[in-house]
Structures are given as structure tokens and as C-alpha cells.
Amino acid sequence: MSATEVNLLSNDESLEWRKSSFSAVNGNCVEIAFRTDGQVAVRDTKAKGQGPVLSFGNDEWTAFLDGIAAGEMHGA
Numbered sequence: 001m002s003a004t005e006v007n008l009l010s011n012d013e014s015l016e017w018r019k020s021s022f023s024a025v026n027g028n029c030v031e032i033a034f035r036t037d038g039q040v041a042v043r044d045t046k047a048k049g050q051g052p053v054l055s056f057g058n059d060e061w062t063a064f065l066d067g068i069a070a071g072e073m074h075g076a
Contacts, residue, residue, distance in 0.1 A: 015041060017049075 015033035023029035029045040040061040042054045056064065067073055 017043070019045060 015035065017031040017033045019029050019031045023045075031043050031045055033041045035041055035055070038058050039055045040058070042056065043049070044051050
């Protein structure tokens, strides 16, 4: 996966945020939301909706997920 421009968004209360059921209770998780424009929004759960939101295009999000599946993120 190569570096790409990432958009920083303000928190949008209308998004339906979700996190993995495998997330720990200590709050070290991220939440994602699928935007109507095809972007995938990502935020840190520790910020409790008050922190920054990153937005990735579909190609970037797919490359990220493929990288995880291929073990590219191990130890990062």
C-alpha cells in the first residue's frame, strides 16, 4: 500500500458509526462509517466523537484492508 492523500473531516453526527465486535473494552479501537459519497470515515473511539475524522476513498480503503489481510500491518 502506498501513501495517499487523506482528507480530514469534522465529525458528522449523521453518520452511522460502527466498530468491530472484537474490540477491547479499553477503548483502543477505531470506528468506521460509510459515507453517502463513497468515502469511508475513520475515527478513534477514545476521542468519544470529539476528535478528527479521516476519510478514505474506496480504492484506498480496499488497499488498506488488503494490506491487513496480507500481513503488511503486523507489528506496525
